[in-house]
Amino acid sequence: MTNPFFNRDVISIREFSKSDLEYLFKTADQIQTLQPNRRSSLADGRLLGVMFFEPSTRTRLSFEAAMLSIGGQTISIIEPKTSSTEKGENLHDTVKTVESYVDLIVLRHRMEGAARYAAQVAEKPVINGGSGSEEHPTQAMLDIYTILKERGTISDLKIALVGDLKYGRTVYSLLYGLANFNPRVFLVSPPELRLREEALSDLEGKINLSQHTDLEEIVSDLDVIYMTRIQKERFPDLVEYEKVRGTYVIDNQLLSKGREDLMVLHPLPRTTEIKPEVDSTPHAKYFNQTIYGKTVRAALISLILNKEI
Numbered sequence: 590m591t592n593p594f595f596n597r598d599v600i601s602i603r604e605f606s607k608s609d610l611e612y613l614f615k616t617a618d619q620i621q622t623l624q625p626n627r628r629s630s631l632a633d634g635r636l637l638g639v640m641f642f643e644p645s646t647r648t649r650l651s652f653e654a655a656m657l658s659i660g661g662q663t664i665s666i667i668e669p670k671t672s673s674t675e676k677g678e679n680l681h682d683t684v685k686t687v688e689s690y691v692d693l694i695v696l697r698h699r700m701e702g703a704a705r706y707a708a709q710v711a712e713k714p715v716i717n718g719g720s721g722s723e724e725h726p727t728q729a730m731l732d733i734y735t736i737l738k739e740r741g742t743i744s745d746l747k748i749a750l751v752g753d754l755k756y757g758r759t760v761y762s763l764l765y766g767l768a769n770f771n772p773r774v775f776l777v778s779p780p781e782l783r784l785r786e787e788a789l790s791d792l793e794g795k796i797n798l799s800q801h802t803d804l805e806e807i808v809s810d811l812d813v814i815y816m817t818r819i820q821k822e823r824f825p826d827l828v829e830y831e832k833v834r835g836t837y838v839i840d841n842q843l844l845s846k847g848r849e850d851l852m853v854l855h856p857l858p859r860t861t862e863i864k865p866e867v868d869s870t871p872h873a874k875y876f877n878q879t880i881y882g883k884t885v886r887a888a889l890i891s892l893i894l895n896k897e898i
C-alpha cells in the first residue's frame with residue numbers, strides 16, 4: 590500500500606479510511622522499533638510551524654516532542670497576543686507567512702472551519718490541531734490507537750462517550766473514526782448536550798449508536814468510558830453551563846459496578862469529571878493516551894513528510 594498521508598492535509602478524520610488509519614498505526618509501531626539515528630532522520634532538516642490560537646498542553650507539546658523525536662525542529666505562535674494577529678493581521682496572511690518558513694503547519698483555532706481555510710490558503714500541508722467544536726482528528730487517531738494497543742480490537746467493544754457531546758470536538762472525530770471499526774457506542778449526556786443533529790444523521794447506518802442520560806445504569810455493560818470535559822468556553826450563555834456542570838463524575842464507587850477491565854479514557858484536561866482517586870486504579874488509561882499521542886503524531890508527521898519510511 591502506498592503511503593496515504595504523504596503531503597496531505599489532515600483536517601477531518603472522515604478523509605481517512607480504515608486502511609489509512611491502520612497504516613498510520615502500523616507506522617507508529619514501526620517507528621518505535623527504529624534505531625535512534627534512523628528515527629531522527631525522518632524529519633532531519635524539516636521544520637514544523639505550530640500555530641495555536643487556543644490554549645493547549647498535550648496537543649501542542651506532543652506535536653513538538655514528536656517532531657523533535659524524529660529529528661525535526663519547530664517554531665511557534667502560541668501566544669497570539671505576541672504575534673501580528675494582535676495588530677489585526679488576518680489568518681490568511683499569518684498562515685502565508687508561517688508556511689514560507691516551514692514544511693508543515695499544525696493549527697488550533699476557536700473557529701469551526703479555520704483549519705480547512707488554512708489548508709486552502711497554504712500550499713504546505715496543514716494538520717488540524719482542533720477547530721472550534723468541529724473536529725480534532727489527531728486526538729481521535731491517538732484515542733483509537735490507545736484502545737487498539739490496550740485491548741487488541743475495537744470490533745464489538747461497548748464504548749460510552751460521556752459528558753459534553755455537543756461542543757466536544759474530540760467526540761466528533763472519535764465517532765467518525767470509530768465508525769470504521771464496528772464498536773457499539775453509547776452516547777451519554779444531559780439532554781442539553783446531546784450530539785449535534787447533523788452528526789447523528791451523518792452517522793446513521795455507519796455505527797451502532799444509542800443515547801442515554803444515566804451512566805450508572807449502563808456502566809456494568811461497558812468496555813470503555815471515554816469521558817469528556819464540559820466545554821465551558823464554548824457555551825453562548827454561562828447560565829446554561831451552570832445547569833450542566835458536574836453532571837457526571839467518575840469515582841471508584843461507580844467503577845466498582847463496572848467490569849474489571851473497564852478502561853477509562855479522557856482527552857484531558859479534566860476538571861471535576863474524574864476523581865483523582867481513579868488515577869491509581871488499573872481502569873485509568875488517560876495518561877497512557879498522552880504517551881500514545883506523541884507516538885501517533887510522530888508517525889503522522891513522518892508519513893506526511895516522507896513518501897517512504
Ligand code: NCD
Pocket residue numbers: 647648719725728758759817818856857858
Ligand atoms: C481537548 C481539546 O482541546 O479539544 N483536549 C486535547 O486536545 N487533549 C479536550 C478539551 O479541551 O476538553
